[in-house]
Amino acid sequence: MTSDSGNLREPAIGGVAPSQLRLLTKVARMYHEHGVRQPQIAEQLHISQPRVSRLLKQATVLGIVRTTVVTPAGVHAELEEEIERRYGLRDVVVADTGHSSPDEPSTLKAIGAAAAVYLETTLTGGDRIGISSWSSTLLSTVDAMRPRPNPVAEQVVQVIGGVGSSTSQIYATRLADRLAILTGAKAVFLPAPGLAASPAAREVLMADPHINDVMGAYSGLTMLLAGLGSLEPSPLLVESGNAIADAEQQALRKLGAVGDICLRFFDENGDLVKSALDERVLGIDSLTLRSIPRVVAIAGGARKFTAIRAALRGGWVDVLVTDLDVARRLAAEPAR
The missing domain is CATH 1.10.10 (Arc Repressor Mutant, subunit A)
Incomplete structure (x- = not known):
């Protein structure tokens, strides 16, 4: 050789x-x-x-060709992944309002549009969706959604009562009915107030067979869409007639409550806060809520930050849709 x-x-x-x-x-x-x-x-x-x-x-x-993903402007993939990692979430969607200091209407619109795209992408058929009865972000979401040519869900079930004032009833039925139409699902309404006047009044309402049937459907839900509430009620909640009284808010604060999901309150670590209010709520209970395979929280704005962080810390949420300012704050703080 x-x-x-x-x-x-x-x-x-x-x-x-x-x-x-x-x-x-x-x-x-x-x-x-x-x-x-x-x-x-x-x-x-x-x-x-x-x-x-x-x-x-x-x-x-061999590495001669390497794939590089270039993130477009307005997409915050790294930030979303950081929040997923910190809080153990399945998915995070960050809505960019396009403003350095967004006001609440623009924040709601951006979050609603982002949530609508998320739902249009991930609803592929067969889901039984629970939906809260009042939430500005949920209203914004269904307003931004487009009808699907084929059914992508089986049921849309109202998971908390919405009948208080006549305005509240309109919001509650509009949310469930509109989402059912958009997804080709059957709407299931809960004809009851979110908060009964007393535990005894709640028991009377719970004796209604139709209300029992609706609540029986909660255990079969595959997905929940909900806003996250703070101790300071939103203008929509006040208008609905379902905002809790000032004295009850003060009692919840003394117990350490900072926010709620479907009127199930939690403290800053996300631990459930038990109070006398629980005996008046007509809606999904905390254990059933936590058993739902995919809980999607759609919430944002500075007023909601503490409640959002607590809900993530407590594992109440699997998927979060929020705004850029809240996302940056979540990523900058330790999960606990």
């Missing part, structure tokens, strides 16, 4: 000879950088098209 000692040959990469590396690189550049289609590469280089395909795959394996 003879060799040319005057030529220092470059070592092979991954067991591939330099001459082969040249062909790999040439094919990769033609395809990825110059946009030449595989049949044209085969014709120009006088090799078969299957070989071109194999060479392109080999170029990727």
